[in-house]
Amino acid sequence: MIATVTFNPALDYIVRVSDMRLGSINRATYERVLPGGKGINVSIVLGNLGHESRALGFVAGFTGNELVRLCRDAGVSCDFVHVNEGMTRINVKVKAAEETELNGQGPAISAENVDELLAKLDQLVEGDTLVISGSVPTILPHDMYERIMTRLDGRGVRVIVDAERDLLTRVLPLHPFLVKPNNHELGDIFGVELKTRDEVIPYAKKLQEMGAANVFVSMAGEGGVLVAETGEVFQSPAATGTVVNSVGAGDSSVAGFIAGLMETGSYEQAFHMALATGSASAFSEELATRPEVEALLARNA
Structure with missing residues (x-):
């Protein structure tokens, strides 16, 4: 099995504006809503290449429901933890002469939600592959990558890490x-x-x-x-x-x-x-x- 983890997925609302002006009404010439998140992208492309995977992470609210629907429409098997408080974030990407982004916050993830995610990861066995990628929202422990890899250590799971700076360097002793x-x-x-x-x-x-x-x-x-x-x-x-x-x-x-x-x-x-x-x-x-x-x-x- 291949599993991907996206800690803070999003609905990406992509709009094009011919002449973006701050402080006034701007009308879009194009708009699209796509499932967003690095692990989700990996799962979608794996599916496009003919390989099944399971997308894990946290979702909440009506936006979380829409994210799950879009992922399933893209052929992705979803096993997200559903969070009670808040909503899956919406990231607005405005494409004009310059590209501007406005990223949402994401839901209020509890310690119980984290435990539920870790329990899902316990299903991985020798020969499976896990992709952990992207940033960790501030509401989560900063050492989520290490916690997951330590929990899976010795099980023969291939862990792939796509992250920046400290998130990456701190997991190197765990031999990704x-x-x-x-x-x-x-x-x-x-x-x-x-x-x-x-x-x-x-x-x-x-x-x-x-x-x-x-x-x-x-x-x-x-x-x-x-x-x-x-x-x-x-x-x-x-x-x-x-x-x-x-x-x-x-x-x-x-x-x-x-x-x-x-x-x-x-x-x-x-x-x-x-x-x-x-x-x-x-x-x-x-x-x-x-x-x-x-x-x-x-x-x-």
């Missing part, structure tokens, strides 16, 4: 199967600026020395780097194409890596699948589909 910073996040950890794939490699190896089994660094238009637990290092430029929407591209690459590794057992093939899936999402209004990914793989073979 894969971590996926981008080059900017990796540079922030070590206080350096990383622009090229060759510059990334030694710092990816440092994360490996600190405890990660595999380190995949996504680099948007520069492609990416994988330092595998086998000692192999793979790097590749990105596929060429027009970026339409970069939101979810990193999450898509995580889904692509999982799918590629499940299908081939090869880190090299998983790496190329990850890059193609991330690019396919970036080149589309919506998240990557299998035909889009296979077209990019064939073009760059």
